Amino acid sequence: MLQLYVLSVLFNGMIGCIMLAGDNDKSVAVEDGPGPLGLPFSKLTFFIGLSVLSVGTGILKLFANMNAVVIVGDLLPALSGILAGFSLLFAVYRQKASHPSGGGGKLDDLGAFLLEHRKIAGVVFLLVALLHFLFPGALFF
Numbered sequence: 707m708l709q710l711y712v713l714s715v716l717f718n719g720m721i722g723c724i725m726l727a728g729d730n731d732k733s734v735a736v737e738d739g740p741g742p743l744g745l746p747f748s749k750l751t752f753f754i755g756l757s758v759l760s761v762g763t764g765i766l767k768l769f770a771n772m773n774a775v776v777i778v779g780d781l782l783p784a785l786s787g788i789l790a791g792f793s794l795l796f797a798v799y800r801q802k803a804s805h806p807s808g809g810g811g812k813l814d815d816l817g818a819f820l821l822e823h824r825k826i827a828g829v830v831f832l833l834v835a836l837l838h839f840l841f842p843g844a845l846f847f
Contacts (some may be wrong), residue, residue: 710767711842717760718835721790724753725828740797754797760791779843786834793820793827 765788767780796817820827 708771710763710770713759713763714787715835715839717756717763718783718786718790718831718838721760721794722828722831722833722835724756724794725790725824725831747789750798750802753794757795757798759793760787760794762791764788764791770822779838779841783834783838786831789820790827790831793817793824797821797824 764784767784767787770780799819800821
């Protein structure tokens with residue numbers, strides 16, 4: 707579907723840029739403040755909404771193409787969108803948690819790993835968005 711294609715490229719690209727922004731290697735720039743572009747809600751609300759929409763688009767994209775398994779055109783952007791959404795949601799959670807060390811579960815370990823390597827994750831999300839934009843129906847390269 708064309709709508710899921712556009713949303714997938716948009717959300718992967720936006721979360722990739724958010725992951726690359728920030729002043730140090732351990733945190734994402736998720737501090738609360740006015741919304742981007744003068745929107746009437748806070749920055750944290752925007753990030754939570756963006757992450758939920760990214761995960762939702764990724765899940766829908768997994769089920770949208772029933773004809774063939776298209777790796778670069780469907781599977782990779784869907785998995786990247788789900789991972790990008792979870793990593794941004796985890797960054798917001800880590801920023802607002804009373805105990806930022808986490809509980810030590812598998813999901814917490816994955817989130818901590820993504821935050822430690824957030825610059826690489828941001829580049830990967832941007833690269834997937836660019837590849838998906840340039841080659842929407844490519845099986846492989």
